[in-house]
Amino acid sequence: MRYISTRHTKEGGGPGPVGFDDVLLAGLARDGGLYVPARWPALNARALDALAALDYPTLAARVLAPFTAGVIDERTLLAMAKDAYASFDHPATAPLIQLGPNRWLLELFHGPTLAFKDFALQFLGRLFDHVLAKRGARLTIVGATSGDTGSAAIAACRGRANLSVFILHPHGRVSEVQRRQMTSVLDDNVHNIAIDGSFDDCQALVKAMFNDLAFRDQLSLGAINSINWARVAAQIVYYVYAALRLGAPARHVAFVVPTGNFGNVYAGYAARQIGLPIKRLHVATNVNDILARFLASGAYQRAGVTPSLSPSMDIEVASNFERLLFELHGGDGAVVRKLMDQLGTEGRFAVGAAELESARQVFRGHRADDTAALDAIARTYKETGHLIDPHTAAGIAAADETEEDVPLICLATAHPAKFPDAVERATGVTPKLPERLADLLERPERATRLPNDLSRVKEFVRSHAGLGDARRTAGGAR
Ligand SMILES: *Cc1c(COP(=O)(O)O)cnc(C)c1O
Secondary structure, three states, X not given: OOEEEOOOOOOOOOOOXXXXXXXXXXXXXXXXXXXXXXXXXXXXXXXXXXXXXXXXHHHHHHHHHHHHOOOOOHHHHHHHHHHXXXXXXXXXXXXXXXXXXXXXXXXOOOOOOOEOHHHHHHHHHHHHHHHHHHHOOOEEEEEEOOOHHHHHHHXXXXXXXXXXXXXXXXXXXXXXXXXXXXXXXXXXXXXXXXXXXXXXXXXXXXXXXXXXXXXXXXXXXXXXXXXXXXXXXXXXXXXXXXXXXXXXXXXXXXXXXXXXXXXXXXXXXXXXXXXXXXXXXXXXXXXOOHHHHHHHHOEEEOOOOOOOOOHHXXXXXXXXXHHHHHXXXXXXXXXXXXXXXXXXXHOEEEOOHHHHXXXXXXXXXXXXXXXXXXXXXXHHHHHHOOOOOHHHHXXXXXXXXXXXXXXXXXXXXXXXXXXXXXXXXXXXXOOOOOHHHOOHHHOOOOOEEEEOOHHXXXXXXXXXXXXXXXXXXXXXXX
16 A cells, blocks of 8 residues: 655656555655545445454454555554553443434543544554564654643553653643643653643644754654544544444444544545445534534635634644545645645635535534533433533534434544533533543652743753663653
8 A cells, every 4th residue: 555645746746655654654744745545445345244243453453454555464453453452441442322313422532541542542652663663763752732632642652662752732721631641651751841832832843843854853753643644544443343333334324523633534534435334424613613614615714723612623724634635636736735835825725616515425514612512511411311521512512413314423532531620510510530540630740841942842852862872861851
């Protein structure tokens, strides 16, 4: 399997197709585009039937094998998947709960950090290990987080010999549970940096480190954010798993996906592209509704970020949306580049009627503000006895706007105990953390507080990346 950039043009030269290992380590393509498969692998109805009885790790290896073909074989994938999903709390890994006659909740929050990001990142940590060991290389992961990504990335990278991980978070601006999920991890290769600034400042610092090519090469910087194709690939699996349990391939299903950067719902699109009978993908947004507005009008227009009760969906532009644009324009990277340039200079672009129509064949957009989300939490609790988090609630509010004649699967993207204040506000009930995290609020923490100053942050990363004597980094970030 080869991958191409969404900004690739046949005549323009640019980077040629690359393999899965290069895609994994590079994250972003050198021309600024995102990697996508050069061709979609196909699962026909017979092949899907043969997957119906598999447990989650076995299914993961089977679904991912075509995407890693030529680099990692299915047996190796299976060992990784078993190891990755052994850390999940539920025997079904991704249990389906029935909420109503035709409505289901797919619980994706039984991983180590209680959000769906564990599905991809637990796998990614092991993929990195495998590829780096084979190459005899090291990687320095650098990322910024407003909450969920950082803890999932740290949980995935902790203790891995060939990796060190630096996560920047805005000091005092993440929730206590989110902060402690990061700072209570005391492994020597984990470095939490609390920046005196906002999440945007953190992101700008990370971007600046990647843009310093000498620094990037010297430290062998790697990215773990949601534009990494391997994350998308790992997320395809639970769409297949859920659909098979509800009668696919004989029966179609529809999904509702609480959406921020369009990574999760794009994985649903990828599942459909390889043959899963998905009738519709509902894109649930909060007040930061650029995707819902696009799906209504064909215009993609920035409008700033408004903080909400579902912070992981508070985005101005959705980074993975570029992958859909590439598909809508028949794989024409020149058009994608033009539109993305226009977004940069004018803050907006629009697609043609035919492209909008083809997007609307698959996707529908929805918007739920905080009031609607709180209402969905309260109603779900009253009607079913289940507590849901505010991200999942945006999806439930979207589901209430739909009329589907096929099973509707709502993705539950975070554990309610990750956002206890909103849940308590809506229901009067305080959701409890799972047993293994019950003492989270008493665990010792370690983080380094730094000013919003690029040279100070770079200096810290350089001196703690463990490129010299490995022991020198031990306890270094205290
Ligand atoms: C990251 C996240 C989302 C958004 O997912 P995208 O892939 O960015 O669209 C939704 N809900 C929760 C709880 C998240 O952590």
